[in-house]
Amino acid sequence: MSIANSQNHSIGIVAGGLLAVFLTALPASAEQGGLEYFEEHVRPLLAARCQVCHNAQLKSGNIDLSGVEGFLRARDEAALISAEEPGSSRLLAIIGYEGRVKMPPSGKLPPEEIAILANWVRQGTPWPGAAQRQAMIPKDELGSFTEGQKSYWAFQPVAEPDLPPVRDHGWAANSIDRFVLAKMEEHGLAPAPPADRLTLLRRATFDLTGVPPTPREANAFLEDESPKAFEAVVERLLASPLYGERWGRHWLDVARYADSTGNDEDHRYPYAWKYRDYVIQAFNDDMPYDRFIREQIAGDLLPAEDSEQLNRRGIVATGFLALGPKAIAQQDKKRMLYDVYDEQIEVVSKSMLGLTIACARCHDHKFDPILTKDYYSLAGIFASTRSFRDPDSHVSRMLLKPLVPQQEFERYEAEQELIQNAQIELDNTADVEIESYIDSIADRVGEYMLAAREVYEDAGEADAIADARNLNRAQLEKWIEYLKPSETPRRQLAEWREAMPVQRAEVASAYQRRFNKTLNIWHHTIRRWRKTAIARLKDGTMPPPPKPRFEPGRDRFFFDVYHAKGAPLRFEGEARDQILKPETLETIARLKTELKDLKGTAMPQPPMANAVEEGEQVDQRIFVRGDYNSEGESAAKVFPAIIAGFDQEPVTSGSGRLELANWIASPTNPLTARVMVNRIWQKHFGEGIVRTPSNFGKLGQPPTHPELLDWLATRFVERGWSVKDMHRRIMLSNAYRMSSVANETATRADPSNQWLSRFNRRRLDIEELRDSMLAIDKSIDFTMGGTLQSGFGTDGENSNARLSIDPASSTRRMVYLPLRRANLPTLLNLFDFGDAVTSLGKRPVTNVAPQALFMMNSEFVSERAANLARQLLEEKGWTDAERLERAHLSVLTEKPDAGDLDQGLSYVGGFRSRFENATPQDAWQSYCRILLASNNFIYVD
């Protein structure tokens, strides 16, 4: 076995003499040290030496050493370890080859490995999760978590902190400023001066709408001398429908939104766009965030707000759960389903709770107090929820939910079934007679082959031969076409090709015999199917089974002669009609009319959604090490114990989605409001108060301003979970209105600006970058909603139809361009969009040369610059200086200073004098491209 061969390499840790070093180098008492020792030395050793047999599948000797559960069981049941006298544990006797049982059987371990295990036994066999697991055994016994875990900041109730005292009483405009200023003062920092008006306008407009202010908006703001001018701008922007598109997009990142399944087949989600439009609408309507959560997890179970029978909006909202990446061609269907549940747990926990619960699929979370049991409690909720109409088909069928009452949809489906049945009847009518006809002429296959050969090889005259032997001329032509030598010889015709003239008849009859044999089997199969189909059509209780398909490889010659396009015995159109009896033709005509009528009167397809619904209730078991073949104890539907406690009443009816939604969207959940206000803060300040917005756990970063975070969370809930209210508070603070220009003192004292003594300059993201350029040259199409994707399913293996729409080829806002997960547009990849597969709370920002190439060379940017140049030149009455001023105002929202004017005008002039034949349009286009490519444009101060 390979593992035996390669293990000497994988373990190469120490030479024998180092045993002493191990013993002394170990941290004397620390539990953490023991776990590290285990991870570093013991786990790899167990993996290489023991788990080949003692794993979750094989469990040799009923011992599984691959995970903590198995180990604990083996420790106790097989008495491997002696708690009283570790040194005389049975495990050590076994690996020491001291008794009857000797392990590993292939040979005694080298001394240094024995020393590792002995050492580990002496430490009390530390294994991550063992402590919690033992504590979990008596369920009602509290104290399963350490004090440190229980007192972790993110799990404490949201506090209502007092406003901190500050020394500078003049600066704070609102309570937010008090918290921010207090931290600054604590660290010896002072706030930066306010940003100038145009900078502030540009910042606010990009933040709320994702496009820059128009020149008119800029001038209007400059002219508005009211002290409430900026407040008015914020209100105007919040009321703009562009707001929902911008902030909806932020949520879509977190919801890993896309329009196809990704993974293997990349099937379209035909109605994903309805969820996207729902999100945009929710932000524009300032839907209370707690309701937004409830609808996305369990909207189908909530009453409709408009007193309709059906909560259409709620159903669409569950697209949040339904639209994840899926491997629908995975043949291990149970695995596929549990991967989907896993993905649903991950998106819910990361986006709404800022927790990484999915880590606990295989073992207790290494860093956060999330137990495997917590994971499977949630898995049970999603396992009791349906995301598929039929997961078991070869390529699983996704669930499409009608947005009409059930009876109406049933009527639609019944009509469709009638149509399908009529189609089967119509097909059968012709097929039955054609099959009989083929039976009647089947015995002449050999004759046709011989005749054909006389034509294509011996230069005989086809029609004459056909007539002389009473063969059908047209059929003979097809036989000749099929049999005559071709560039790619068919293997199934090899014997025929190689037959010497004297052997021809014999070989032909061999082909004939085989043909008859396959024909009998095939006709038997098809007739048996037809019988069942007709019986079921009459009976009406079950849909007819799918028509059998002839697998070409079963008999390629038969396939070529009977089934293939243009096959000698395939009859279509006129050829078919000639065979059919006149009365059959009449029947066909009648059935055709009936079918047409049926189709004509059938109701159109009702509106549908990609959504989830309640499924069969599953008694979810813990899967040991994430392996669904090894089921552990039952995991009742409860919520993570570190927050919800051990004393929970499990959900026993329904999937538990509604209960989960209510538990998350509760004012007392310590995470929900904190996570969301932090997301809002982050999108205004570039960084969150917690800089890992989707991970409030131990590996995340602690809040820089914990009191501010709690203060905001409290206000958020108090003001009915209004997101727009948060924007107002944040944007009207002086903290938000500071300049982003850093001074040396502040930069040295606080290089990453965690104490917010200045505003964070940020780069435009790809949506802003692209949409802005389209807005600046006025080509943008601000139509809202709907879809640009059509069709169902997937496309040819390497067809261009598999690509997402290129954002450079459309003028709609980017948020409306459908995303095929498997092939996102290269432009999005280039500018750090993310993968639309995992919940993304913060996009990375990279700077690479290909991004510059896009600005320099793409037709998209070139065209924007050309349009802008044309618009400037169309203003006949303007001087070049006025043109330049307008260009700066449009692109950069700034009034150029004298230096800009000088530099710009001499460039435009210089371009023309330097390059022969350069037109004013060329020069201005070049200048406009410079502005679009400039740092001034791509960074927001």
Added chain:
Amino acid sequence: MDYQRMIDHMNAVRPVTRRGMLRDGACGFGMMALGSLFNQGRASAANVEFDPANPLATRAPHFEPKAKRVIFLFMHGGPSSIDTFEYKPYLERNDGKPLPIKRPLAFDDEEPGPLMKPLWSFRPGGKSGILVSDLFPNVRDCVDDMCFVHSMVGEGVDHGAALLQTFTGTSTFTRPSLGSWVVYGLGTENQNLPGYITIKPALSHGGAKNWSSAFLPGSFQGTPIGHAGLNVSDVKGEPIEYLANTGLSQEQQRYELDMLRNVNRRHAEMRKFDPRLEARIQSFELAFRMQVKAPEAFEVEKESEATRKLYGLDDPTTADFGWQCLLARRLSERDVRFVQCTHSYKWDQHSDLFNRHNKNAAEVDKPIAGLLKDLKARGMLDETLVIWAGEFGRTPVSQGGDGRDHNPYGYTIWMAGAGVKTGFQYGATDEIGYHAEVNRMHIHDFHATVLHLLGMDHEKLTYRFSGRDFRLTDVAGLVHKDILA
């Protein structure tokens, strides 16, 4: 990070590095202080430190590497191992008999067909006498330079899962691809070309997921040269998107970029202590150089006639894959770290195995042999690792009489070049060629071994994302040292 080495590769244009900025002296002290704590986009990588302003700078490996770069020849669809590189006499003797074991999960639901013998003859090649079927007569001439692994094991029974696992280690989730991990770990030595290039990749079965950087920064993503649905003639014109300027002359563009630099410098002067601004200024200089220098790498037609013939560019059958292989050599020669060629979705012979495998092999046999011979003749094989693999092999039982179903349980891949044994066969499947039996090499092990050849410890090449330190090999992976030279 190895600064000296990094700077050595920067040549004339220096992308902004902390040291580089300091040396330039243009931005003064504040810049350095800021640079050292510049964590706006600081990678939260656990062990690879890279500067988001210059993510592709060369980084030192964990230990002395055997291979500097990789060429991955991917046979999409799943070529049959037992008809190509692993001879199974048992199948000859038992042709037509029922499968003696319970068939593991296959792609097709139907009952397994009978055992089917290899449809081609196997003959020994080279001095090592390794058996290769008549599907690959040219490759057979190169066996003395090759290292066969007959015991590959994957988990995906369908193409999507199998491709994803071959390239990212997982058959289910979206994770960074092998090439992305390699460039993340090592950077790249030629800043004028992307570090990871995939030539005519498949759009199906995960598409870009198979060359994506997933949660790693986008700069580690594979750069596609066209896609499998396009002809070479469609791709040649602008192999890399936005690389060619069509609107301006080079002088005009230089004039424009000089002005852009002035505009940006003025902007930066008023906004001190932000190294991103300077980094972006440099990125335009780098881009301009890239645009001037990169196209030359794609001028395959400039190769001598003899070379083009060696790769089969003169024959329509081999011209497409020959172009891919020759381009791969040119890119490798220019220090592109990871290059992939794809023969897309042709090898999936559920039926008509004989005719279709004949056709497929004819398209790639000569180009592959040409690549190996050419690399050797140029002395590049010593530092280039060539990998040939499909996403799985095919079953020893027939499907529908003249095809074979998917088999990820035991199949053959081969490697050649830097650091692997030559004329060597490793591992084996069981008698019938269904399950890997001797020296099983799981895809995780394969990845661990490839990283090892490149001087990296797969357990140390990690990236922290979403509260976890991720690895290419997840929690598994063994380096199979027995195949190392």
